[in-house]
Amino acid sequence: MLDRSVRTGGVPDDQWDGFVERGWAISREELRSAAAALGVRKHAAVPTAEALKARLATRTGDPRTMAEIFNDGGGPTAIAKSLPRPLSTVVSWQINGVPDDQWDTFVERGLALSREELRAASAMLGVQKHAAGQAPSPPLVSDRQRRRVRANPGGLSALCRLIDIPGVGPGREAVLAAHHRLWIEKLEAVERGEIRRLMGFMPPGSAKSTYAVDVFTPWFLARGRNRSVLVVTYATALAGRRGRKARSVTRQPVFQALMDVVPEKGRASAIDWGLSNGGEWMGAGMLAGITGNRADLVVIDDPVKGRAEAHSALIRKRTREEFDDTVRTRLKSGGRIVLIQTRWHEDDLAGSLLPEDYDGRSGPVLCRDGETWEVVSIPALAEREDDPLGRRVGDWLWPEYWPADHWGQFRLNPRTWNALYQQRPRPEEGGYFERRCFQRFQEHELPKSLRYYGSSDYAVTDGGGDFTRLTVWGVDARLNLWRVGSWGGQTS
Numbered sequence: 001m002l003d004r005s006v007r008t009g010g011v012p013d014d015q016w017d018g019f020v021e022r023g024w025a026i027s028r029e030e031l032r033s034a035a036a037a038l039g040v041r042k043h044a045a046v047p048t049a050e051a052l053k054a055r056l057a058t059r060t061g062d063p064r065t066m067a068e069i070f071n072d073g074g075g076p077t078a079i080a081k082s083l084p085r086p087l088s089t090v091v092s093w094q095i096n097g098v099p100d101d102q103w104d105t106f107v108e109r110g111l112a113l114s115r116e117e118l119r120a121a122s123a124m125l126g127v128q129k130h131a132a133g134q135a136p137s138p139p140l141v142s143d144r145q146r147r148r149v150r151a152n153p154g155g156l157s158a159l160c161r162l163i164d165i166p167g168v169g170p171g172r173e174a175v176l177a178a179h180h181r182l183w184i185e186k187l188e189a190v191e192r193g194e195i196r197r198l199m200g201f202m203p204p205g206s207a208k209s210t211y212a213v214d215v216f217t218p219w220f221l222a223r224g225r226n227r228s229v230l231v232v233t234y235a236t237a238l239a240g241r242r243g244r245k246a247r248s249v250t251r252q253p254v255f256q257a258l259m260d261v262v263p264e265k266g267r268a269s270a271i272d273w274g275l276s277n278g279g280e281w282m283g284a285g286m287l288a289g290i291t292g293n294r295a296d297l298v299v300i301d302d303p304v305k306g307r308a309e310a311h312s313a314l315i316r317k318r319t320r321e322e323f324d325d326t327v328r329t330r331l332k333s334g335g336r337i338v339l340i341q342t343r344w345h346e347d348d349l350a351g352s353l354l355p356e357d358y359d360g361r362s363g364p365v366l367c368r369d370g371e372t373w374e375v376v377s378i379p380a381l382a383e384r385e386d387d388p389l390g391r392r393v394g395d396w397l398w399p400e401y402w403p404a405d406h407w408g409q410f411r412l413n414p415r416t417w418n419a420l421y422q423q424r425p426r427p428e429e430g431g432y433f434e435r436r437c438f439q440r441f442q443e444h445e446l447p448k449s450l451r452y453y454g455s456s457d458y459a460v461t462d463g464g465g466d467f468t469r470l471t472v473w474g475v476d477a478r479l480n481l482w483r484v485g486s487w488g489g490q491t492s
Contacts, residue, residue, distance in 0.1 A: 141257045149219075149258045153188050156211075156219050157181065163255050166214045166245040167207070177398050178389045179378050183208060186376055187216045190297070190336050191223060197373040198338045199350055201423040203380045203397065208340050209301050214245040220297055221279030222250075222259035228280040230295035230330060234305045236271065239283030242301065243270035246281060287318055290326045298327055299338045303349050310344030320352050339373075346425045360424050362388035380407055380421040446482060450474030459491070 141162070148158040157176065165174045176184070179202060189195040202208045217229045231246075233239045247270065249255055250263050264274035271283035272292070284290040286303045300323075309315045331337070341350045353367045354375075361384070365375045382391035389397075396404050411417045419425035457469045471486040 141254060146258050150223070152192055152223070153185065155223075156188050156191075156216060157184050159219055159255075159258065160184070160211070160215055162258065163215075163249060163252050165210065166248060167210055177401065179206060179397060180211060182378075182388060183211055183376060184216075186374060187212060187338070189374075190338060191216075191220050193334065193336070195374045196334075196336050197367075197371050198336070199353075199373050199375045199377075200338070200340045201343055201350070201375075201377045203378075203421045204342065206378070206398070209242070212338055212340055213242045213299055213301055215249060217246050217281060217297070217299060218249045218255070218275075219259070221275055221281060222255075222261045222277065224277075224279075224296075226278035226280075227297070228293055228295045228332075229282065230290070230292065230298045230327075231281070231283045232286050232290065232298065232300045232303065232327060233283070234286055234303055234309070236283070236285035236288045238302075239285060240270040243273065243281060243283045247273050250275060286322055287315075290322070290330065292330075294330050294332045295335060296332050297336050297338070298331060299340070300327070300349070301340045302342055304344065307344050310348055316345065316347055316349075316352070319349050323349060343419050343423050343425045345419070348425070351425070360384065361386065377423045379423050380410075383422070441482070446484070447474070447476045450476055450482060450484075452484070 145158070145162060149155050149162065151158075160174045160176060160180075168174050183200060183202075186195060186198055186200070190198055200208050200212065213231055217231065221227050221229055231239055231242055233242065247263060250261065256262050261275045261277050261279070264276055267273045272281075274280045280293065282292040282295070284292070286300070303319050303323075304310045304315060327337070339350060339353075341348065343350065345351065353369050353371075353373065354365065355368060358365065360377055360379070362375050362377050364372050367373050376388060378388060378397060380397045382389075382393055382395045382397075385393065387393075387395075391397075396402065396407065407421070410421055415426070451474065453473045453475065455471045455473065459468050467488045468491045469486065469488045472484045474482040474484050476482065
């Protein structure tokens with residue numbers, strides 16, 4: 001389709017030949033609208049003899065060039081007679097004006113010419129390089145926007161502000177929070193090849209998959225020729241939903257104008273589609289059998305469905321084997337892997353890769369597979385001085401979107417809170433004490449001779465929501481620890 005900036009703002013001198021040879025090579029239906037959009041008027045001004053002489057240098061059926069025919073004294077009439085009938089008609093119309101009742105024929109037949117004839121026709125038709133008659137409409141995208149989106153770094157971030165983000169809503173500009181900007185910066189580094197292995201852990205609803213799969217993968221494909229992406233999730237159906245969202249981005253006119261690509265025709269599957277530059281998007285379920293071509297980029301987005309699967313030793317084992325035996329082997333030389341995961345279990349796919357002493361830090365981490373992974377671990381509540389977003393300890397994630405009281409409902413279950421929201425899953429038995437170590441007792445069973453100790457955990461911040469806890473313990477002769485009594489409450 002004709003570039004909108006050409007249709008509305010005129011054809012630059014250095015692109016005139018390309019416009020004639022490529023811009024008009026479109027369907028009959030598009031020819032009709034193109035003629036009107038280009039400012040080809042029904043009674044276009046007749047070019048002067050000198051203008052014709054300077055323009056016409058394309059060979060036709062006559063062995064002489066049009067300029068030679070003109071120089072021989074034939075003028076425009078002789079030129080018209082030497083050309084095939086459709087173009088001859090066009091020339092006569094150009095000289096005498098196009099009758100109203102012939103306008104449709106002019107559009108449908110006059111432009112349905114060969115490439116060489118198109119070049120000559122464009123000159124004789126008086127199609128102006130800057131169409132007259134109306135003020136140019138604003139182009140769909142500016143050259144500056146196109147340069148920004150195609151750049152790296154910064155291109156993916158710029159793209160997110162210009163297109164409709166799946167899930168954000170059409171016509172609404174995406175507002176990138178701090179964790180989005182950090183995540184996008186890491187994804188851009190993946191595209192540049194500076195990061196070859198990337199892990200991302202964030203609370204549910206943080207839009208980590210939206211930017212990594214729905215937006216990043218189309219941008220990655222559009223930035224190079226013949227690239228391939230493999231997106232792996234816990235189920236093929238979910239991969240299909242992700243594929244439809246990613247493909248919807250490539251169907252947006254703004255994306256097409258910015259990246260100069262369109263979806264490839266004839267590939268309708270949501271888990272197998274492509275772009276006009278040879279890019280290929282493939283999707284698969286982690287344990288459903290991964291097939292297809294090798295990939296420049298593999299994105300693993302939640303390889304297990306939920307807690308039940310994550311706590312199955314068999315599924316964890318099969319998931320790791322599939323990662324080692326299939327996913328890795330489908331990477332092209334220099335291929336990249338992005339792993340996005342909800343941390344359901346300490347020995348999930350990410351946990352099996354991270355070192356045993358991993359403490360939740362972000363940054364480069366040498367993992368047990370021998371690779372250095374860039375880790376982005378963002379808890380809901382900042383707990384480290386080296387928080388990747390620069391938050392202070394106790395600051396919440398995305399406060400402009402989620403108020404502090406949003407998190408209270410999830411903190412009721414410490415197991416879920418620690419794993420899904422704080423990115424530090426713990427064994428059900430605990431990290432220090434096993435469940436069997438604790439036994440309930442009746443008051444009459446309390447030994448008479450105990451050595452008593454007190455412990456306290458104070459939370460006295462004004463307006464704080466945490467509790468102060470005071471506990472009295474007794475130690476018997478066998479060093480058993482008895483909890484004698486405790487008190488807890490909010491204090492200031």
